[in-house]
Amino acid sequence: MSKNRYSVGLIIVIVGIILLLGKLGVFGFVWGLFWPVFVLAPGLLLHFLYFNRVLPSAVLIPGGILVTCSILFFLCTIFGWSLMAYIWPGFIFAIAVGLYEFYTFDKYSPRGTLMAAVVLAILSGILFGVTILFTVGIYLIALVLIGVGAYIIFGKRRSW
Template sequence: MANAKRVGLLFGIFLTILGIVLLTRLSANYFWSIFLILLGLLFEFGVLGRGAGRFVPAGILLVIGVVLLVCNIFGYDKMNYLWPAFVFAPGFGLFQAYLVKKSKRLLTASIVLIVLSVIFFTAAFFHVSWARMLFGIVLVVLGVVIFIKSLRSRAE
């Protein structure tokens, strides 16, 4: 699809959503969350982007758009529980890219982010105090592993 056609498509969607927001007197916050969801769908269906890489921004935009829409509807105090979705969003996009490319690196990265988000969701929903200690342990282990790998690469 030509760039001019894509720009026209995005501009048309933008104006349509803005018109709906103005006509229904919705808050502009609804506009941005719906715009992010629609932009994510444009990536999903290949209107924007090509190949498996388009699924990463698609997943991120869809998840963040849905989280913001939920917060607009039910209140931003729900962000106390929904913030781990920001860790989940790139994991979701990477997993979609993995389903297309079948790359083990994409799968590994997506699993790490999704598992972290599950841990954070659990901590947020159940107000688990051990989550801070667990996250600290994960960071220390990750830091030591990276440090040891960098020492080994210098020795070689």
């Protein structure tokens, strides 16, 4: 009977600790920070199942997309969701990653797979550049103007 009392007591203590941690907001904080793991886990599982020869290579497309998107979500949970204004082209890049993995690991992949991955990656890069230009472009223009003005003021003087 003492083993039974020990087990019941241990369960009651664990439930009490879980309730106390929940009331203190520990689970809300952990969930708010680590929820992208639930996006990352299926992507890693698809990769694991492919590399163990359980599933065909086509699962690398959603696997690559999920892993890349989870990285974007981790960045936003750590640095704030306002970062999404700058990194949104990463979702297009996620599709390019999935297609490129499929092309790399499937020797019978369709001919256009690599071309689609490259086009999407280039499009993502262009959109990322345009986003940076329009969001922080005025700062870049200001720095260039300061540099040009400083060069004119302090640069090598030429006599005419």
